[in-house]
Amino acid sequence: MKAPARIAWLALPAGAVLAFVYVYPMLDLGRMSFNRTGPTGAMVPDWSLAIWRELLADPFTLELTWNSIVLSAVATTGALLLAYPLALFLFRTDSRWRGLIAAIAITPMLVNGVARVFGWLAILGDRGLVNSILLSAGLVDQPVRLVYNWTGVAIGLTESLMPYMILALMAGFGRLDRTLEEAAASLGAPPWRRFMRVTLPLSLPAIVLGWLLCFVLAMSAYITPKLLGGGRVFLLATEIFELAVTNVNWPMAAALALYTLILLLLFLAAYGALARRAA
Amino acid sequence: MEQSLAARDHCGQRPLKQPSLALMAHLVLTGLTKRYGQTVAVASLDLAVERGESVALLGPSGCGKTTTLRMLAGLIAPDAGRVTVADQDLTQVPTHKRDMGYVFQSYALFPHLDVAANVAFGLAERGIARSERDRRAREALALVRLAGFEGRRPRELSGGQQQRVALARALVLRPQVLLLDESLSNLDARLRESMRHEIREIQRNLAITTLFVTHDQTEALTMCDRIAVMNRGRIEQIGTAREIYDTPATRFVAGFVGRINTIPLARDATGLNAGGIAIRAHGVPDGPVDLFLRPQLVALAARSEPAGDANRLEGVAARTVFVGDRSEVLVDTAAGRLVVELAPGAPAPADGAEIALLWAPETGRVFAREDA
Numbered sequence: 001m002k003a004p005a006r007i008a009w010l011a012l013p014a015g016a017v018l019a020f021v022y023v024y025p026m027l028d029l030g031r032m033s034f035n036r037t038g039p040t041g042a043m044v045p046d047w048s049l050a051i052w053r054e055l056l057a058d059p060f061t062l063e064l065t066w067n068s069i070v071l072s073a074v075a076t077t078g079a080l081l082l083a084y085p086l087a088l089f090l091f092r093t094d095s096r097w098r099g100l101i102a103a104i105a106i107t108p109m110l111v112n113g114v115a116r117v118f119g120w121l122a123i124l125g126d127r128g129l130v131n132s133i134l135l136s137a138g139l140v141d142q143p144v145r146l147v148y149n150w151t152g153v154a155i156g157l158t159e160s161l162m163p164y165m166i167l168a169l170m171a172g173f174g175r176l177d178r179t180l181e182e183a184a185a186s187l188g189a190p191p192w193r194r195f196m197r198v199t200l201p202l203s204l205p206a207i208v209l210g211w212l213l214c215f216v217l218a219m220s221a222y223i224t225p226k227l228l229g230g231g232r233v234f235l236l237a238t239e240i241f242e243l244a245v246t247n248v249n250w251p252m253a254a255a256l257a258l259y260t261l262i263l264l265l266l267f268l269a270a271y272g273a274l275a276r277r278a279a
Numbered sequence: 280m281e282q283s284l285a286a287r288d289h290c291g292q293r294p295l296k297q298p299s300l301a302l303m304a305h306l307v308l309t310g311l312t313k314r315y316g317q318t319v320a321v322a323s324l325d326l327a328v329e330r331g332e333s334v335a336l337l338g339p340s341g342c343g344k345t346t347t348l349r350m351l352a353g354l355i356a357p358d359a360g361r362v363t364v365a366d367q368d369l370t371q372v373p374t375h376k377r378d379m380g381y382v383f384q385s386y387a388l389f390p391h392l393d394v395a396a397n398v399a400f401g402l403a404e405r406g407i408a409r410s411e412r413d414r415r416a417r418e419a420l421a422l423v424r425l426a427g428f429e430g431r432r433p434r435e436l437s438g439g440q441q442q443r444v445a446l447a448r449a450l451v452l453r454p455q456v457l458l459l460d461e462s463l464s465n466l467d468a469r470l471r472e473s474m475r476h477e478i479r480e481i482q483r484n485l486a487i488t489t490l491f492v493t494h495d496q497t498e499a500l501t502m503c504d505r506i507a508v509m510n511r512g513r514i515e516q517i518g519t520a521r522e523i524y525d526t527p528a529t530r531f532v533a534g535f536v537g538r539i540n541t542i543p544l545a546r547d548a549t550g551l552n553a554g555g556i557a558i559r560a561h562g563v564p565d566g567p568v569d570l571f572l573r574p575q576l577v578a579l580a581a582r583s584e585p586a587g588d589a590n591r592l593e594g595v596a597a598r599t600v601f602v603g604d605r606s607e608v609l610v611d612t613a614a615g616r617l618v619v620e621l622a623p624g625a626p627a628p629a630d631g632a633e634i635a636l637l638w639a640p641e642t643g644r645v646f647a648r649e650d651a
Contacts, residue, residue, distance in 0.1 A: 186381035187401030
């Protein structure tokens, strides 16, 4: 699909904005990662690979990468499992509550991330809702640690991804057609088999779309891991902030930011290759 | 298939007794009713279809014919009534246990599966081994003249080919009943015609009990043993194509099936008249009535020709239209403009020629006028 040259100028406004707010800062970030940090901690302009060498040689970088990928995969998959039934229901219901339910499912997006985290603290904290119930029911003697650790971050991140997952799934369900399930029924397939043989395969594009989108969002999430992690959860996004703001090591922060970007691009390229193979 | 053929022979061995339809019939609908809010989509519908018979549900859109078919397949639940096949009540049985083939208007082929897998879909549900599935799918595809298309995707096929895959997918299971929902309406005219004959032939060869929903009367007339004409959720008339065409039971059937002239009649002291000309007709109901007259049952004649026992209406030939396989003459009369089919070989009257129309009193059908 080639756009005729005549309409290429339609891309001009967006192109100009992107060049200004995205391309230029990225180039600047790239340039910064080749600088050095002086003995006083100040940035010294240079063309050296010292920062990159230090970053890639540090085992902590690998740990951060692993942490980020595992957490993002877990939270994204959790969001997918929770969102899929709801999105499927919303996609095909003609209930008059559809609009309302869709709005409720998506409103978390409108709530400030910090406010949402405090909501989770109230629910998951040592004296929060969940622990009160568990303690009063006598199921546990000590409060269960559900925040300021990986569990808390995974729960919070999963919840924050759900609205995006629901929207992505509903957008990707295009090929799902009720008639196909009716056809499967007429051919003798009971409900569960209809789901496995027709609905699920046909919603695969939606699942992949939603998973990729939310995985990228999870990899770059900062507020939720920062606040629910209580300083015990180390990820690429939190570390970039630490390097830039606390350590004031701008070249290193720039290099780690680019490293994260390249990682995500590799993921998308791998997906693209897989998708082409499948098609 | 051998099974259903044998069963048919068995039925055929009892021609001496006049069998009650309900006893003989393979597929029976009793009092089938569906309401949507205040609207009655299907109103207490009764229908009996014999084993191996092909019946068309013919009617305008919104007459409830598709709703009837979907209730039959169990895709929607009736509000009242029963569906039985071979004396088994299926009303509460879910679709996947009904053993009915359904060919959807949109074909509903699975886009993620190739043609062979589409056809073998139902065989897999019945736990048939892979090699046997492949063999039967190939057979079914050969039956619809699509051998060699096994590896194609549905989107790589033309409409007619997709239609035939959908048919093969239903037939490969050898269902008790085959349901076709406007299955030809998405095809172009030429293809539709050849598919009509193809499906009819397959249906006959397999002797499969078939219900065919259509709004196209040619389809109903050519593809089915009997036609049930539906209107507003009811069956207005059921019979062979001939019966429906020659002796329509209701005003709606007369107007819906085939081309027909509608002539408003008036009453005076001596009887009926059309535009002041006295008309004789049979089976005239009370109240205001209209005469329904097929174009080919009216003769064109010179004004001088004696009418004899026939009805006679004078008119002026307005125009002769050649419709391909015949010519039609539009004639302006005191009772309005009528369409008359020109007898084969007869010369067309000149435009503006003064002529007379003749028809026997028993050829027309008279029905009460509807409140407009």
